[in-house]
Amino acid sequence: xxxxxxxxxxxxxxxxxxxxxxxxxxxxxxxxxxxxxxxxxxxxxxxxxxxxxxxxxxxxxxxxxxxxxxxxxxxxxxxxxxxxxxxxxxxxxxxxxxxxxxxxxxxxxxxxxxxxxxxxxxxxxxxxxxxxxxxxxxxxxxxxxxxxxxxxxxxxxxxxxxxxxxxxxxxxxxxxxxxxxxxxxxxxxxxxxxxxxxxxxxxxxxxxxxxxxxxxxxxxxxxxxxxxxxxxxxxxxxxxxxxxxxxxxxxxxxxxxxxxxxxxxxxxxxxxxxxxxxxxxxxxxxxxxxxxxxxxxxxxxxxxx
Amino acid sequence: xxxxxxxxxxxxxxxxxxxxxxxxxxxxxxxxxxxxxxxxxxxxxxxxxxxxxxxxxxxxxxxxxxxxxxxxxxxxxxxxxxxxxxxxxxxxxxxxxxxxxxxxxxxxxxxxxxxxxxxxxxxxxxxxxxxxxxxxxxxxxxxxxxxxxxxxxxxxxxxxxxxxxxxxxxxxxxxxxxxxxxxxxxxxxxxxxxxxxxxxxxxxxxxxxxxxxxxxxxxxxxxxxxxxxxxxxxxxxxxxxxxxxxxxxxxxxxxxxxxxxxxxxxxxxxxxxxxxxxxxxxxxxxxxxxxxxxxxxxxxxxxxx
Numbered sequence: 001x002x003x004x005x006x007x008x009x010x011x012x013x014x015x016x017x018x019x020x021x022x023x024x025x026x027x028x029x030x031x032x033x034x035x036x037x038x039x040x041x042x043x044x045x046x047x048x049x050x051x052x053x054x055x056x057x058x059x060x061x062x063x064x065x066x067x068x069x070x071x072x073x074x075x076x077x078x079x080x081x082x083x084x085x086x087x088x089x090x091x092x093x094x095x096x097x098x099x100x101x102x103x104x105x106x107x108x109x110x111x112x113x114x115x116x117x118x119x120x121x122x123x124x125x126x127x128x129x130x131x132x133x134x135x136x137x138x139x140x141x142x143x144x145x146x147x148x149x150x151x152x153x154x155x156x157x158x159x160x161x162x163x164x165x166x167x168x169x170x171x172x173x174x175x176x177x178x179x180x181x182x183x184x185x186x187x188x189x190x191x192x193x194x195x196x197x198x199x200x201x202x203x204x205x206x207x208x209x210x211x212x213x214x215x216x217x218x219x220x221x222x223x224x225x226x227x228x229x230x231x232x233x234x235x236x237x238x239x240x241x242x243x244x245x246x247x248x249x250x251x252x253x254x255x256x257x258x259x260x261x262x263x264x265x266x267x268x269x270x271x272x273x274x275x276x277x278x279x280x281x282x283x284x285x286x287x288x289x290x291x292x293x294x295x296x297x298x299x300x301x302x303x304x305x
Numbered sequence: 306x307x308x309x310x311x312x313x314x315x316x317x318x319x320x321x322x323x324x325x326x327x328x329x330x331x332x333x334x335x336x337x338x339x340x341x342x343x344x345x346x347x348x349x350x351x352x353x354x355x356x357x358x359x360x361x362x363x364x365x366x367x368x369x370x371x372x373x374x375x376x377x378x379x380x381x382x383x384x385x386x387x388x389x390x391x392x393x394x395x396x397x398x399x400x401x402x403x404x405x406x407x408x409x410x411x412x413x414x415x416x417x418x419x420x421x422x423x424x425x426x427x428x429x430x431x432x433x434x435x436x437x438x439x440x441x442x443x444x445x446x447x448x449x450x451x452x453x454x455x456x457x458x459x460x461x462x463x464x465x466x467x468x469x470x471x472x473x474x475x476x477x478x479x480x481x482x483x484x485x486x487x488x489x490x491x492x493x494x495x496x497x498x499x500x501x502x503x504x505x506x507x508x509x510x511x512x513x514x515x516x517x518x519x520x521x522x523x524x525x526x527x528x529x530x531x532x533x534x535x536x537x538x539x540x541x542x543x544x545x546x547x548x549x550x551x552x553x554x555x556x557x558x559x560x561x562x563x564x565x566x567x568x569x570x571x572x573x574x575x576x577x578x579x580x581x582x583x584x585x586x587x588x589x590x591x592x593x594x595x596x597x598x599x600x601x602x603x604x605x606x607x608x609x610x
Contacts, residue, residue: 013381014344016351038377039319039344046321064409068377071369072343076318100408103401104369 002027002149002199002298004222007043009273009292011206011228011243011265012065019043019292020065021265023203023224024054025147030127033073034058034145034203040069041076047293052080056126058133059090060205061142062097070098071105078109085111089124089133091141092116117143134216136207139242144204146216151300152176153193160191199298202258205265208239209248217256221298225249227263227289230276237267246276250283260286262294307332307454307504307603309527312348314578314597316511316533316548316570317370324348324597325370326570328508328529329359330452335432338378339363339450339508345374346381352598357385361431363438364395365510366447367402375403376410383414390416394429394438396446397421422448439521441512444547449509451521456605457481458498465496504603507563510570513544514553522561526603530554532568532594535581542572551581555588565591567599 003026008019020037024044031054033040044051054077060066067090074086088098095114102108115124120135130148135141155174165186169179179186202217205226217223227246229238234245246263253261261284266273274289281287288294308331313324325342329349336359338345349356359382365371375393382391393403400419407413420429425440435453440446460479470491474484484491507522510531522528532551534543539550551568558566566589571578579594586592593599 013377013384014347016347038374039347042319042321042344062409064376064380068373068409069343072318072373075369079318097408100405103405104367104373 001300001303002147002201003049003295004201004224004298005047005049005293005295006224006262006264006290007040007047007293008037009264009266009290009294010065010268011226012268014039014065015268018266018268020069021205021226022066022069024049025201026053027149028128029053030055032056032058032127032129032147035060035066035205036069036073037065038068038072041073043292044073045076047295050080051077052082054082055084055086057086057088058124058131058145059088059094060136060144060203061091061138061140062093063140063206066206067097067101071101074102074108074112075105078105082110085113087113087115087126089115089117091143092118132216134212136204136213137210137242138206138208142206144202144207144213144216146220147199147201147203149199151196151198153195156191156193163190165191197301199300201298202256206243208242209244209252213252214255217252217258220256220258221260222296223253223256223258223261224264225252225261226265227273227280228265228267230270230273230279246273246280246289247283250280250287253284253287258286260288260296262288262290264290306605306608307452307506308354308600309506309529309603310352310354310598310600311529311567311569311595312345312352312598313342314569314571314595314599315370315573316531317573319344319370320573323571323573325374326510326531327371327374329354330506331358332454333433334358335360337361337363337432337434337452340365340371340510341374341378342370343373343377346378348597349378350381352600355385356382357387359387360389360391362391362393363429363436363450364393364399365441365449365508366396366443366445367398368445368511371511372402372406376406379407379413379417380410383410387415390418392418392420392431394420394422396448397423437521439517441509441518442515442547443511443513447511449507449512449518449521451525452504452506452508454504456501456503458500461496461498468495470496502606504605506603507561511548513547514549514557518557519560522557522563525561525563526565527601528558528561528563528566529569530557530566531570532578532585533570533572535575535578535584551578551585551594552588555585555592558589558592563591565593565601567593567595569595 010018023034025032132146227249228243315323328339330337437451438448532554533548
């Protein structure tokens with residue numbers, strides 16, 4: 001299972017009632033932050049998940065509303081007694097940008113390692129999650145991120161018994177290991193069923209719609225996508241500023257056949273983004289226009305069984 | 306008259322219910338901002354005074370909680386269509402720090418001019434206000450700021466009449482000008498009374514108490530001072546971290562014979578700073594332990610007459 005929280009839903013500038021878009025993911029004792037605009041540390045405090053446990057920070061691009069909160073956030077982690085290295089992943093130039101911003105946080109009590117993405121697509125898997133970065137279409141180099149959590153097949157105890165394997169070896173095989181028993185080698189696939197459906201989360205802001213978003217978001221359990229404008233003349237503004245309307249995002253969700261879509265990165269000019277929900281749902285019914293700190297637990301298909 | 310608003314009252318890190326310490330001053334159509342930590346733009350939006358009209362930003366020192374909000378604030382001013390130059394004044398090294406932070410705001414639609422203070426005390430008067438920077442005692446070079454607004458004496462119409470000066474010349478003389486009438490030169494002081502008491506505002510954070518604070522704050526109408534700790538063992542922490550307790554600040558206010566003192570820069574560990582008010586007022590009765598966006602209009606003594 002993966003816990004997902006959209007810490008903020010705003011674009012461009014933080015508002016008194018709407019923080020800048022960023023995502024927090026909690027999985028298996030580790031936390032991941034995606035983007036860190038001004039004020040992200042405040043909304044993260046409100047949420048109450050451990051920010052000390054953030055091992056990985058992914059940056060989509062270097063516009064201020066996606067990274068200006070970084071020095072404050074790292075200082076807060078330091079004050080919370082974080083001592084282990086933190087990895088930051090982002091577009092080419094990341095190291096220079098991060099070091100510039102850290103001019104006001106010169107003595108963090110942990111090491112910051114920067115990983116720069118240079119290709120159109122990159123595997124940045126970490127912490128037991130398959131993480132894929134893919135280039136978006138914005139007016140500055142910008143990446144979307146896919147998070148995939150695999151799930152092994154079911155263990156077949158009858159198969160293990162018929163092979164004559166003692167119970168003490170089962171656990172090793174269940175976790176993908178190899179066992180030697182009475183001179184023979186037994187591998188995991190001999191006692192495990194087919195891999196089951198895992199979980200997939202796709203995060204995409206800021207961008208115009210692209211075929212690459214559809215292919216990367218394909219079959220996601222949750223697709224979080226910018227929908228900066230909802231109003232009549234939104235598409236014109238979106239094209240000019242290399243953003244997306246809510247309806248364009250809904251169309252991507254439909255084509256990618258995702259389970260659920262959340263919109264985010266709302267223009268400061270939108271007082272009530274939710275007023276466009278009906279029109280969005282005409283295109284993609286499983287759409288949510290959330291407020292800050294909207295939370296969902298992504299469970300495996302039959303996890304509650 | 307001068308409008309004063311303490312935009313935030315927190316120290317170290319912004320909290321969901323308390324922004325970082327910064328001050329906004331509104332005077333004669335111009336605005337001044339003192340310090341700009343993360344989130345200052347949000348509390349400034351809540352206040353609703355024009356941030357587009359901010360001509361001068363004073364920075365006390367380069368700890369993140371006093372400057373991390375600068376790129377976002379300047380971008381917000383740009384989005385509000387600010388086109389005129391903005392002056393930023395702060396300690397030596399300001400230019401390097403500001404340019405580093407602006408790596409994520411590379412194309413502001415106005416020019417930013419940095420003025421570095423290198424002495425223990427400096428006259429940085431601007432915009433019709435006498436502004437004095439004076440060095441504090443912190444673990445990083447840090448300045449307090451005094452703002453003084455002078456007030457001319459009363460105009461004496463009888464004096465003007467007895468000199469035979471026509472009414473059309475009075476306005477010039479009232480505003481400090483010189484007039485030639487029937488071959489003679491008349492100066493302002495010939496028709497104006499003694500200068501009257503003006504207004505004085507002193508802002509002081511972060512620091513240990515010093516005699517220089519007392520002498521600079523002397524007779525201020527309003528003295529805004531850090532009071533980071535109020536609890537039992539506060540003085541020990543204050544000494545270690547080069548901060549001040551509320552009681553030390555109150556003692557300075559008493560010695561400086563100020564009219565009113567506001568405390569600020571409260572430690573994140575203080576949930577309710579106001580609970581120490583009684584103890585503070587035992588030392589200095591005209592003390593206020595304000596919340597964010599506390600506002601006061603400083604009027605000349607008889608301005609309401």
